[in-house]
Amino acid sequence: MALPASPSIRRRRAFLSLALTAALALAAWAMLAPVQAGSRERLFEIPAGTWKSRMSGKPVDILPSEIRLTLGVQDILVLRNADDVPQIFGPVLIMPGQSFRLPFHQASDYQFECTAHASGQMTVVVDPLPTAGWRRLAWRAATLARQLRG
Amino acid sequence: MRVPVQLLVALMLSLPLHAGAQAPALRSGEFTPPRMAPDFTLSGSDGQALRLSAFRGKVVALGFGFTSCPEICPTTLFELASARKKLGDDARDFQVVYVTVDPETDTVERLRAYMSGFDAAFLGATGSPDKLAAVRKAYGVAAGKVQGAGRAPTFNHSTFVYLIDRQGRLRAMSPYGRKVDDLVQDIRVLLRG
Numbered sequence: 646m647a648l649p650a651s652p653s654i655r656r657r658r659a660f661l662s663l664a665l666t667a668a669l670a671l672a673a674w675a676m677l678a679p680v681q682a683g684s685r686e687r688l689f690e691i692p693a694g695t696w697k698s699r700m701s702g703k704p705v706d707i708l709p710s711e712i713r714l715t716l717g718v719q720d721i722l723v724l725r726n727a728d729d730v731p732q733i734f735g736p737v738l739i740m741p742g743q744s745f746r747l748p749f750h751q752a753s754d755y756q757f758e759c760t761a762h763a764s765g766q767m768t769v770v771v772d773p774l775p776t777a778g779w780r781r782l783a784w785r786a787a788t789l790a791r792q793l794r795g
Numbered sequence: 796m797r798v799p800v801q802l803l804v805a806l807m808l809s810l811p812l813h814a815g816a817q818a819p820a821l822r823s824g825e826f827t828p829p830r831m832a833p834d835f836t837l838s839g840s841d842g843q844a845l846r847l848s849a850f851r852g853k854v855v856a857l858g859f860g861f862t863s864c865p866e867i868c869p870t871t872l873f874e875l876a877s878a879r880k881k882l883g884d885d886a887r888d889f890q891v892v893y894v895t896v897d898p899e900t901d902t903v904e905r906l907r908a909y910m911s912g913f914d915a916a917f918l919g920a921t922g923s924p925d926k927l928a929a930v931r932k933a934y935g936v937a938a939g940k941v942q943g944a945g946r947a948p949t950f951n952h953s954t955f956v957y958l959i960d961r962q963g964r965l966r967a968m969s970p971y972g973r974k975v976d977d978l979v980q981d982i983r984v985l986l987r988g
Contacts, residue, residue: 736935736937736953737824737935737955737968738934738935739826740830742828743826743827743830744826744827745825745826745827745968746824746825746827747823747824748820748822750974755970755972757970758937758951758952758953758954765951
């Protein structure tokens with residue numbers, strides 16, 4: 646005959662059961678909940694004073710060499726020049742106060758020439774809208790990991 | 796005064812349409828606010844001086860490339876020719892201008908032969924290296940000669956097509972590889988805008 650579990654073991658079991666239920670609920674949410682972003686646009690802005698900083702020898706790195714977007718969630722790249730001189734931003738010459746809004750309609754890897762990067766190229770990776778299930782879970786995990794990395 | 800019921804109904808039905816009427820968004824990359832497209836005068840493949848602002852009233856697709864380009868330029872020009880066919884009657888107000896990045900090779904005659912292979916209405920443009928460099932700078936176009944080992948030199952160049960509206964404003968840039976139907980839609984939006 647098994648001995649009754651001590652109160653501390655019962656507490657530990659209850660905690661583990663609760664944690665497992667919470668993890669399963671979170672995974673179910675991540676697999677099934679529709680994906681959405683606050684805005685379809687992903688904005689990169691050249692702040693005012695960038696040209697002066699560059700002229701004073703201070704490197705300013707605004708645009709990453711790889712940008713990831715997701716179709717139907719966040720699939721519009723917006724480049725904005727808030728500086729007071731024209732700027733080559735990625736593949737585009739943008740006037741002061743001007744924005745360039747580039748929507749993507751197909752999941753693919755897009756290569757753009759970009760003089761700001763050593764490779765001379767900038768890649769925009771447009772992922773397909775993740776379907777419910779493992780793909781959506783993996784997409785959410787990857788997105789979270791990217792956000793944590795900053 | 797009595798107003799016919801049918802007229803009132805027609806007015807009521809048309810109100811939401813007008814309230815919601817809005818030009819559809821461009822599928823190409825769009826500039827906000829648009830600036831005037833930098834003007835230039837080069838030698839056109841038709842043997843005449845080609846001044847960009849002379850095309851006011853038309854929508855212009857402006858591209859940069861070279862006639863020996865193995866892939867990007869022929870594909871782009873083929874797609875522009877397909878778009879022009881799909882435009883039907885609207886094609887009268889659509890002009891393609893392709894500016895060479897290789898003035899050493901691309902003479903007026905060579906450009907004429909090359910462009911007419913895609914569409915007789917397309918115009919190529921060339922000029923002195925300095926003039927062409929100034930045009931590229933005004934549009935933010937990158938182009939560089941690449942000397943391949945044992946091969947003829949080639950050029951890396953920007954692959955966007957610039958879309959200029961009837962008023963001469965630089966409205967959008969269409970990236971390489973976009974669907975022809977997207978291009979057609981954007982040209983129609985600019986023609987009606």
